[in-house]
Amino acid sequence: MTPAPKTYVRPMNRWWMRHPAYRRYLLREGTSVMVAAYALFLLAGMVCLVLGEAAFNLWRGFLQSPVSVIFHLAALAAFAFHAWTWFKVMPLTTPPIRFRGRSVPDRMIFRAALWAWGIASLILLVLAMRFL
Amino acid sequence: MRTRSHEPIVWSLFGAGGVFAALLGTMLVLIIGILVPMGLGFGPDAMHYDTLRSLFGHPLPALGLAVVISLFLFHGAHRIYHTLHDLGIPASKKIMLACYGSAAAGSGAALLLAGMLVVF
Amino acid sequence: MSQTRTIMIECLRYDPEQDQAPHYRTYEVPFTDEMSVLEGLQYIKDHLDGSLTFRWSCRMAICGSCGCMVNHQPILSCQSFLRDYYPARIRVEPLEHFPIVKDLVIDQSDFLGKLESVTPYLVPAQPLTPEDGPNLQTPRQIEDYLGYAQCINCLLCYAACPQYGLNNEFTGPAALALLARYNADSRDAGQKTRMEVVNAEEGVWGCTLVGLCSEVCPKHVDPARAINRNKINSTQDYFLRFLAPFGRGS
Ligand code: SF4
Ligand code: FES
Numbered sequence: 166m167t168p169a170p171k172t173y174v175r176p177m178n179r180w181w182m183r184h185p186a187y188r189r190y191l192l193r194e195g196t197s198v199m200v201a202a203y204a205l206f207l208l209a210g211m212v213c214l215v216l217g218e219a220a221f222n223l224w225r226g227f228l229q230s231p232v233s234v235i236f237h238l239a240a241l242a243a244f245a246f247h248a249w250t251w252f253k254v255m256p257l258t259t260p261p262i263r264f265r266g267r268s269v270p271d272r273m274i275f276r277a278a279l280w281a282w283g284i285a286s287l288i289l290l291v292l293a294m295r296f297l
Numbered sequence: 298m299r300t301r302s303h304e305p306i307v308w309s310l311f312g313a314g315g316v317f318a319a320l321l322g323t324m325l326v327l328i329i330g331i332l333v334p335m336g337l338g339f340g341p342d343a344m345h346y347d348t349l350r351s352l353f354g355h356p357l358p359a360l361g362l363a364v365v366i367s368l369f370l371f372h373g374a375h376r377i378y379h380t381l382h383d384l385g386i387p388a389s390k391k392i393m394l395a396c397y398g399s400a401a402a403g404s405g406a407a408l409l410l411a412g413m414l415v416v417f
Numbered sequence: 418m419s420q421t422r423t424i425m426i427e428c429l430r431y432d433p434e435q436d437q438a439p440h441y442r443t444y445e446v447p448f449t450d451e452m453s454v455l456e457g458l459q460y461i462k463d464h465l466d467g468s469l470t471f472r473w474s475c476r477m478a479i480c481g482s483c484g485c486m487v488n489h490q491p492i493l494s495c496q497s498f499l500r501d502y503y504p505a506r507i508r509v510e511p512l513e514h515f516p517i518v519k520d521l522v523i524d525q526s527d528f529l530g531k532l533e534s535v536t537p538y539l540v541p542a543q544p545l546t547p548e549d550g551p552n553l554q555t556p557r558q559i560e561d562y563l564g565y566a567q568c569i570n571c572l573l574c575y576a577a578c579p580q581y582g583l584n585n586e587f588t589g590p591a592a593l594a595l596l597a598r599y600n601a602d603s604r605d606a607g608q609k610t611r612m613e614v615v616n617a618e619e620g621v622w623g624c625t626l627v628g629l630c631s632e633v634c635p636k637h638v639d640p641a642r643a644i645n646r647n648k649i650n651s652t653q654d655y656f657l658r659f660l661a662p663f664g665r666g667s
Contacts, residue, residue: 171433172516172524177582178385183489183513186629187579194380194625200318201373201400203326204366208403211362211410214353215417218346225344228334237330244322251319254626258312258645266557278319286324290338293328296352297343299617305655308622308648379625383579 193250199243206236252278307375307397314372317365325365353414363411367404374400419450424499425506426457428469431517439517442466443506448499454509455483455494458521471521478635481571485521486510491576491633512572514582528572531588535596535614540607558603565598565643567636574630574640580623587623588614590630590640597643612654621647 181187213224227233255278256271263269333339342348353359378396382388426446431439444461452460455473462469471494473483478496485494487507499507515523545552574590575581581589588596596615600608614620624644631641 172518173431173433173436173439174516175439175513177579180579180582181383184577184629186632187627190625190627190629191380191383194376194383197373197376197380200314200322200369201377203322204369204373204403207362207366207369208407208410211366211407211414214346214349215410215413221346221349225346228330228344233330233334237326240326240330241323244318244326247315248319248323251315254628254645257626257628257631257639257642258649260646260649282320282323285320289321289324290328294338297328297333297339297348299613299619301613301616301655302618302620302622302651303655304618304622305652309652383583383625 193246196243196247196250199240200247203240203244248282252282307371310368310371311375314368314370314375317368318372321365322369350414353411356415359411359414363404363407366407367400370400370403371397421447421449422503423447424457424503426461427506427508428458428461428520429508429510429517430469430520432468433519441508446499448503450498450500452499453495454485454487454492454497454499454507457499458494458509469521470519479569481569484512484571484573484576486513486576489513491573493571493573493635496635512576514576514578514585515572523572525572527585528570528575528589528592531592532570532595534588535592535599536607536610537592537595537599539599539602539605540610541604542606552604554603561603562598562601565594565601565638568595568598568638569636571635573633573635574638577627577629577633579627580625584623586619588617588619589623590644591638593621593624593647594638594640594643597647612651615647616651616654621645621651624648 181191210221210224213220252275256274259274261268262274328339329344331337333343336343353362374396378388378393381392381396386392423445425443427441427443429439430436430442444465446457446460446465448457448460453476455476458469458471459473462471471483471485473495474480475482476495478493481493483494484491486492487494487497487502487509489508489510491512494509509521511517511521511523515525515527518524541552568591570591572591574594578587578590581587593615596611599605600611616622621644624641626641626645628641631639634640
């Protein structure tokens, strides 16, 4: 047998610098840090709610602070980017959908998802205005 | 024979969390963090202690909140776990345990708190 | 007649017998509007440096052998034109994530092993002989797999996949797309063997849906779709086996 040729394997360090699509991908994955952080923030609210009125008013008061506004604006951007990218790749994951024998094009699925996003948000807003 | 991956368990939770975060996340953040504190469409008494206590005294809203928190946590844990690998911190049992373990702990806490809100 | 202009081509060079690591050399290449990147490389080989090594064959985007990176984008060099990069200089490198054999030539043996692992051929339910007659399909049945069947094994998708670069245990886009292609074929009954590959950590679960593979594929195979749809199948398979302990289809 002839020996395997000597080859050169390139390193993967800073691979995300090589293509803008990689940086967009990491940004998309990065939204998850905000999603988790927001879950912890809500969890803290729950803890305060259980602890009693004084504790809860601290959490409620924090909402009024500039730090909270900045945190929420960042969270808003992250959730919106998450939603956009989530719906964008959704057609790749869903099983093929057929309508009258033709497969439904990706952009139709994407558009339907955007509508669902809008409607779900509206319902949540109406419920919040009614019950909060 | 290749070994079967257990990824479907965490992937399902990640996916469910992703759907919830996509459909509800933006409005949730907007209401709690912007609209209510600025009084846009909400009165100064919105999200008062008494209101929330009675709202989450019902099992359905309490459970709903706990489920949303839990799925958000699993969504985050899953992506963070894989992104750490992408950034050059190789996937390991330890990191896996840290990510999904804290998501599970947070979920347990959320369910427990929901139960307390309903019972007490 | 289009006029002749000059473009700078910076090319990765690596000679396994001389070099410890690759280096770059820049060539001044006169080109006309209809010249592809491949023809630019051929100009270098014919007129400037006969030692430059690269693969090509068909020059019409069908053999899949001329893939390389231009400015970090995986492309078929016979299908990309110098005029589209001019006046900027271009940097030509061998396909990312594969070991370099020499200059622009990569070692694709890892991929060939993966290709074999997905049983990339029809497995009939019962052995067939010519007496059984033709194996008919409706247009709709053909449509189910035709897109995935367009693959020319050019490996641009592997060069676009950081997960393969980070961990080359991952079966990767083209092989998993071909797996989906045979699973989707009505004449095939080999799903069960292939499902083992799908379900493995190195199967569809090695993918985090970066998605660049589908964007760079010159044949619009859409490997990202093939892989991520199989994540649903794998998840079903994972949970349903508890309901049906004797497995699917048996
Ligand atoms: S899937 Fe597309 S990019 Fe990948 S090897 Fe096949 S033809 Fe090339
Ligand atoms: S030379 Fe055949 S694909 Fe480019």
